[in-house]
Amino acid sequence: MPLYHQLAEQLGEAINSGELQPGDPFENEVAIVARLNLSRPTVRRAIQELVDQGLLLRRRGLGTTVAARKVHRRAELTSLWDDLARAGTRPTTKVLSHELVQDERVAAALDLPDDTVFLSIARLRSAGDTPLAVLQNWLPPGLNDITRERLEDEGLYALLRERGVRPVVAHQSIGARTPTAKERKHLGIRGHEPVLTMSRSAFDAAGAAVEFGDHCYRSSTYTIDVMIDER
Numbered sequence: 001m002p003l004y005h006q007l008a009e010q011l012g013e014a015i016n017s018g019e020l021q022p023g024d025p026f027e028n029e030v031a032i033v034a035r036l037n038l039s040r041p042t043v044r045r046a047i048q049e050l051v052d053q054g055l056l057l058r059r060r061g062l063g064t065t066v067a068a069r070k071v072h073r074r075a076e077l078t079s080l081w082d083d084l085a086r087a088g089t090r091p092t093t094k095v096l097s098h099e100l101v102q103d104e105r106v107a108a109a110l111d112l113p114d115d116t117v118f119l120s121i122a123r124l125r126s127a128g129d130t131p132l133a134v135l136q137n138w139l140p141p142g143l144n145d146i147t148r149e150r151l152e153d154e155g156l157y158a159l160l161r162e163r164g165v166r167p168v169v170a171h172q173s174i175g176a177r178t179p180t181a182k183e184r185k186h187l188g189i190r191g192h193e194p195v196l197t198m199s200r201s202a203f204d205a206a207g208a209a210v211e212f213g214d215h216c217y218r219s220s221t222y223t224i225d226v227m228i229d230e231r
Helices: 004-017 029-036 040-052 080-086 104-109 148-153 156-162 181-187
Strands: 056-059 063-064 091-102 117-127 128-138 169-177 197-204 209-218
Touching: 004 040, 004 104, 029 040, 040 056, 040 169, 080 091, 080 117, 080 128, 091 148, 091 197, 128 181, 148 156
Parallel strands: none
Antiparallel strands: 056 063, 091 117, 117 128, 128 209, 169 197, 197 209
16 A cells, blocks of 8 residues: 555544544644655645545645534535446536626525625426426636537536536435426426435535535436445
């Protein structure tokens, strides 16, 4: 096992065991090098692995700290577009709305000021001609110049990756409810079929907000799988 990975596992265990608490400052790279007599590249790579797992957060001017527990579990953060394309299905998108807004609920979820201006986008995602989901997303400043045209041609996360933005940790909630009249129309739902829901606040390795999503899916055509990793 590579030395950096061994170190990352030991440091990660200190976090998962509660020895290090959320918000605690993390020992800096130079101090770890001196204490363990390791090379700086080895220590740097181990710390980066913990950042990628969502166990540590790097903030400019504040250093490295232990991440909040709600984002400790790493997930594969992809878009429905990615999921469909990976399954060999042709994804299509219709942009339902595309506007700049202020939203206190979204600001709170992303730990941003109440007066932050977000790009609010709503899309109907289909697999071929079959509607699957209504996707509502809010993007923070710096990402609010993404156009309707590009959103109809590509997945949101592909556009983020193109800009060098990579969400690595998220707080995600999954549920079910009765669809609204508009959701019934867009998804072609009849009768009493519920919709599956998923809301997600996503952040990059430095703890910066990437996006807030509030999605609903046709329960008859979509399943949300969750992997539970008991450590």
